[in-house]
Structures are given as C-alpha cells and as structure tokens.
Amino acid sequence: MYKLFYAEDSAAMGIRVILEELGLPYELIPTTIDRDKSIPPEQLEINPNGWVPVLVWNQDSNNEGSMYECAAITVFLCDRHSDANLAPKADDPARALYLQTLVYFSNSIQNAFQLSYYSDRFVDSPSDEASAKLRGNRRLKETWTVIDDQIGNNEWLLGDNFSSADIYLYMLTTWLQTDLGHPSIYEFPNVKRIAEKVMQRPSVKLIYRT
Numbered sequence: 001m002y003k004l005f006y007a008e009d010s011a012a013m014g015i016r017v018i019l020e021e022l023g024l025p026y027e028l029i030p031t032t033i034d035r036d037k038s039i040p041p042e043q044l045e046i047n048p049n050g051w052v053p054v055l056v057w058n059q060d061s062n063n064e065g066s067m068y069e070c071a072a073i074t075v076f077l078c079d080r081h082s083d084a085n086l087a088p089k090a091d092d093p094a095r096a097l098y099l100q101t102l103v104y105f106s107n108s109i110q111n112a113f114q115l116s117y118y119s120d121r122f123v124d125s126p127s128d129e130a131s132a133k134l135r136g137n138r139r140l141k142e143t144w145t146v147i148d149d150q151i152g153n154n155e156w157l158l159g160d161n162f163s164s165a166d167i168y169l170y171m172l173t174t175w176l177q178t179d180l181g182h183p184s185i186y187e188f189p190n191v192k193r194i195a196e197k198v199m200q201r202p203s204v205k206l207i208y209r210t
C-alpha cells in the first residue's frame with residue numbers, strides 16, 4: 001500500500017495517475033499547495049521544502065520508506081513495478097532518453113513554471129517580481145520548444161512506446177495558462193498531439209476529470 005500526500009492541481013496528480021496505471025492500492029493524504037494553509041507535519045518531516053508529491057510505502061512489516069521529488073518518484077515506482085512497462089528497462093536503448101527527459105522536465109520546465117508561479121522566491125525585492133515572471137514565461141517557451149523538437153514525428157515521447165514520461169508531459173501541460181502570459185500549447189504541436197492522446201487514458205480521465 002502506498003500513501004501519497006495529495007493536492008489538486010499539483011505534481012502529485014501525475015504520480016497518482018502512475019499509481020492508477022500500475023494498478024496499485026494507494027491512499028491519498030490531503031495536503032495543500034497554498035502557503036497560507038498549514039501543511040501536515042508528517043509531510044514536512046519527509047520533505048522540509050513543503051512541496052508535493054511525497055510518497056510513503058511499507059518497506060517491511062516494521063519500517064516505512066518515503067521520498068519526494070516527482071521525477072525520482074516516477075522512476076522509483078515504474079522500476080519497482082516494471083511488469084507494467086511504464087519505463088524502459090536499464091538495458092533498453094530508450095532508457096537514457098527517458099532519464100534525460102524526466103530530469104529536464106524537473107529542472108528546466110518545472111523550474112520555468114516556478115519562476116512564473118512563485119516569482120517572489122527568486123527575487124530579493126517585490127519590485128523585481130514582474131521581471132522574474134516575464135523571464136519565467138519566456139523560459140517556458142524556450143524549454144517547451146526543446147521538448148517539442150525532441151518529439152518530432154515520434155508517436156510518444158520516447159518513440160514507439162507509451163511511458164510514464166508521457167504522463168509527466170501531460171501533467172506539465174495542464175499548468176500552461178495563457179492568461180498568465182504562458183505560451184499556448186498550440187505553439188508546441190508535437191507536445192499537444194501527445195497530451196491529447198494521454199488525455200484519453202482512463203487513469204487520466206479519472207484523476208483529471210477530463
């Protein structure tokens with residue numbers, strides 16, 4: 001049984017889709033991404049940053065394991081339950097691209113979203129916030145373009161086979177908001193094509209209510 005600290009609209013949604021796709025039993029522990037509300041102390045004990053997702057599982061009858069960081073949790077779960085084929089195995093030629101893309105999502109695209117959504121964390125003075133936001137929005141365009149070009153004519157992110165990287169991609173697209181100055185998904189037609197296919201999966205329909 002897995003436990004997932006969970007908030008709507010957060011990166012925990014992608015991990016929940018993966019748990020559904022893997023057919024695993026899990027329990028959601030409600031939390032928040034609103035800094036004006038209080039975060040469960042058990043979550044902060046595992047992740048002092050206060051972010052989700054945070055995953056907990058039974059290591060053995062006496063011990064629980066726990067971790068945070070969305071890309072790391074994605075790799076961990078898909079390797080642990082490898083029969084579901086949601087990730088290329090260690091000797092698969094697609095493994096390098098899988099790891100590269102997940103880390104790029106996490107440290108470049110998510111970072112650009114953070115600049116836009118949490119610009120106050122990146123500046124010393126409130127007067128610089130607007131500039132950080134603008135840079136974040138331009139960075140979103142730059143980083144999504146890299147991924148769109150990487151996909152090219154591929155059926156899925158990694159080529160012929162669907163993987164958890166496609167789920168991660170879908171989750172990231174749900175955070176694009178043109179009214180905040182973000183680029184439109186229409187500027188990334190290959191990303192859009194894959195996101196639309198991912199959206200058809202029952203797990204995604206269930207969790208994102210699409």
Ligand SMILES: N[C@@H](CCC(=O)N[C@@H](CS)C(=O)NCC(=O)O)C(=O)O
Nearest residue numbers: 010011033050051052053069070071
């Ligand atoms: N690098 C972390 C970032 C996670 C993250 O930024 N989570 C957001 C929700 S998508 C969050 O918890 N935000 C609340 C906050 O930063 O205060 C990861 O990939 O897991």
